[in-house]
Amino acid sequence: MKLQIRNGRVIDPASNFDKQTDLYIAAGKIVAIGEAPKGFESAATIDAAGCVVCPGLVDLAARLREPGFEYKATLESEMAAAAAGGVTSLACPPDTDPPLDEPGLVEMLKHRARHPEFAHVYPVGALTLGLQGERITEMAELAEAGCIAFSQASCAIVDTQVMLRAMQYAATFGYSVWLPPVDPHLARNGVAHDGEVAARLGLVGIPVVAETVALSTMLQLARETGVRLHVRRISSAAGLEMIEGARAAGIAVTCDVSIHHLHLCENDIGYFDPLARFDPPLRAQRDMQALRKGLASGAVNALCSDHTPVDDDGKQVPFAEAEPGGTGLELLLPLTLKWGREMKLPLARALARITANPAAILGIDAGSLKVGAAADVCVFDPEAGNRITREGLKSQGKNTPFLGHELQGRVRYTLIDGHLAYDGSWN
């Protein structure tokens, strides 16, 4: 179907394009920007006046909860959330039940996710069997089934011999390895940042050294093996400093931060609010400031939703017993915009953190509006108010510390391969 998106502010962070113009789509691809191709007759037109037209968002971490946790969320519910959030490509971590450690599971997930209104799903395979950090998985088989990288989700590898071998093996085939920067011994039983708030509330702390000690090990092994290392969910200023140092020393390392760690800190735990329980924990205000600056400077490569649908049973319990995480797919865009505004960044630069940059980390052809690219497009009104409510969220996970917040930025249309996956124009 031929489609014209008219009169929007077209922003393509990958090429630093930012102009009021039209976008033309045919056969699921972007065919022109600005002037219509010869003989182009659109079957449909989207009026994007007052809206931004940008690449569909690319999310580095969205849990769909399949297989294994269908009571918390299903592919259908979370794909609706992705489309409503303008997300057209997402990587799902392997922490399903069973974990994504064999090709059959990956194929099944890919198969289930094949639907014109669903975002493109990029499974991240388990690096070790059962995520247990003991035996490496059949990475080549998993890659053939569709895995684009290998990760431990939030499970650390305790045995450094295994970590070294996993990196060597992945490097053999050129796969990237994603690791959580956490030393499981130093983080043992911890539920909150080891600081003022945890001390006052009597919560078991996770010190920043749990992050830096783990980073030191993985960065040295990355240098040794030459593997492409991606550090998932950095949480501290000290950790970020180490990554910058490693990069300066020539180690191929990227990292991401979640929307929660960009906007919240330990103080948001308040009186034991289980909605503020995250893994890694929300850290001190100065850590949050460092992450905000680091994301702006490029020291942090990408921003992700770390989408984790958690049901009420997982949150209506004392803080330490609460399941970490929160819903995020529908918050990724407004929270990116909020951060960008607060940091006074040009819109294109802010959007790069959720489009071109994560696409580069995934090594996929997405997150750009170049002619010939798949027509994965997000059309949003940057000024429209967006009050976060349980009823308004499409995700089955209704729990987020942003409930009740009045955010700015609302998705009007989401196109996936030129197909209208979400129409929020009535909003």
Added chain:
Amino acid sequence: MTAMNPQLNKNGELQHLLTIDGLPREIITAILDRAVPFAQPVKGEAKKLPLLRGKSVFNLFFENSTRTRTTFEIAAKRLSADVINLNINTSSTTKGETLLDTVDNLAAMQADMFVVRHASSGAPHLIAQHLAATGSNHIHVVNAGDGRHAHPTQGLLDMYTIRHYKKDFSNLTVAIIGDILHSRVARSQIHALTTLGVPEVRVIAPKTLLPGGVERMGVKVFNDINEGLRGADVVMTLRLQSERMLGALLPSPQEFFKSYGLTAERLALAKPDAIVLHPGPMNRGVEIDSAVADSRQAVILPQVTFGIAVRMAVMSMLAEK
């Protein structure tokens, strides 16, 4: 999220007693004042007061504690309440009724007050918030100890004891010795002391038993017990749980006693009229030497008596709201 102090009602009066952190000084003082007549020795019928007649107090103990439960039970009975004791053994591995399901069921039994002991920090807050959300805000919650977080009635009875012997808080040096990291008692004591205007609150412990950022609670940190005790007016010892005594936090109870046990020799560094408190039960020869525990400076048994008076004061104050 952090907007309101959840234990005060909209008039700023005590709705629940969850923690001393953020409790206004006037309320603390009012509780201590109210406890004074309850602490007077009385005999026979006069022991019973009708202030909680017809009220049902549920002791919800998710963690065992015969001593604390008994003191609450005595306090409630002296106020003529009906007391129902529930020992609910829970562990995160056995999936039973959830905490809030239990609360809903007991609320439906016309409870007026929950006295809650729970192993998880913040459990009483969760219950109080849940009661508010379900329209059961007429039920009051008293925290009888939650995880490492707070033990406010213990903190208050310690303040009562200090005031009884020292009259005035504004010129005191108070030293708290021992396992600050795991102690809900220490946290409640620190908040109470700083709120009441004690100019110098010290904590004395090895680095393994101090929480990160403790100095931001308004205390001076000492790793050397002799330095920390020098010139103190009040010495508060803490119980060292047996599971902390062996392992990576401390090598042995003997070594703890050697470095941090309160002996007569060390106590001599404090003011001559210094008093010694302990929340009980004591480990003699671990955190405190018998010679000190049985000395005239120890006020450990009066603490127990005052504890009942303070709990009566808290319960009667809540019941008026």
